Amino acid sequence: MKPQASTFPDDFDDPLITTEGDVGAHEDDLWFLPGPLEEEPDDLPPGPRAEPSDIAVIDDWAKAEAAQAARLAKVAGRLGALDDRLLRGPDGWRHRLALIEAADLSWLAGDRVSSDRLALWISMRLSGAQDDPNALARVGWAVRRLMGGPGPMVDLAAFLDRRDPENIEDATERLEERAGGWLEVMKSAVHLHPITRACMGFHLWSLAGLGQQGDQIEAAVTAARITASDGKGANFAPLAMGGAGGLRASGLPPERLARWLDGMETACLTAMRHLDYIETWSARTEAEMSSLSGKTPPALRAVLTEWPLLSAPMAEALTGTRSWTHNV
Known part of the structure; x- marks a missing residue:
């Protein structure tokens, strides 16, 4: 009587060799491996962009x-x-x-x-x-x-x-x-x-x-x-x-x-x-002041041309006279 050949491989002690029927069960036992990758929405804000040159x-x-x-x-x-x-x-x-x-x-x-x-x-x-x-x-x-x-x-x-303050930190630009x-x-x-x-x-x-x-x-x-x-x-x-x-x-x-x-x-x-x-x-004021004598009228007209507002103390200071109100 001829002995029947074994269907198992001779090197059955090698753990890296498995039969097709064992593949599914063997993979199910690998609980420590990560699951399949799934696409998740990217809710993170964008990072800083590089400044243009x-x-x-x-x-x-x-x-x-x-x-x-x-x-x-x-x-x-x-x-x-x-x-x-x-x-x-x-x-x-x-x-x-x-x-x-x-x-x-x-x-x-x-x-x-x-x-x-x-x-x-x-x-x-x-x-x-x-x-x-x-x-x-x-x-x-x-x-x-x-x-x-x-x-x-x-x-x-x-x-x-x-100017920079005297106590500026070294790291500060x-x-x-x-x-x-x-x-x-x-x-x-x-x-x-x-x-x-x-x-x-x-x-x-x-x-x-x-x-x-x-x-x-x-x-x-x-x-x-x-x-x-x-x-x-x-x-x-x-x-x-x-x-x-x-x-x-x-x-x-x-x-x-x-x-x-x-x-x-x-x-x-x-x-x-x-x-x-x-x-x-200025032209109209010059015509109206033409009958006035002295240096004050033209000085006052020049100051009024230069400043949008003029108070009495300002006029006295800028024209260098205190009698301009009486002359005008």
Whole structure:
């Protein structure tokens, strides 16, 4: 009788070899293995995105400038007309426009300093009980910088009149470093039109770490000076006269530049209307004062041209006389 061959493998002691019938049961015993993967909804917030490079940022603004080329040329023409008129006019016009622009910028920052209160503060350091001295100081700084002096591209820290505190921590980035980074981007964008470059610099202000309380005023004044850097009559380009919609920070560079141009054109036209009014008033006042003798009438007229509001103490201080009320 021939023995029947076994159906089991000879190496049945090897645990790695199993028969087909054992596979399912064997896998069921592996309770420690993870179950099948199932797709779950991704409810986690997105992580921080990498900041675009300086070249990419400048390129975006260059594309925005190309898209707004016609409008940019029109607004540049408005600014050129204002510059020419201020070049031919008295110095008091520049001072008056600087007061109005600074007062309008204060409303943008929430300080809400009117031009008459600002005039009293700058001329005689007079303020009311309801006035915030810090707000007056910020707006007073804006008037001084809008009137002239070294521009922001020379020494931004000196232009801002800011310095790091003495007890600054070592890990904190210093103002000079932050200002230097912002200036580096601005100098790399020298091929852009000054209006476009100023708009870009305004919107990069906070991203560069230059923001603090009142930073909107600082950013706007800096942009206003950069825009008029090639001018001969205008020390700054008006941005807030007639409304500050152009300074609203939202949207992509094309949208921001379009709003900037709209706001700047409105501001330039508003400034021209102010000059029309004061020029007409000055001519009429000169004719009516022609019969008056002495130095006081023309001095008073010049002061009234320069300041939007004039009190008796201001007039005495600015004209250098105490008898002007009797002469007039």
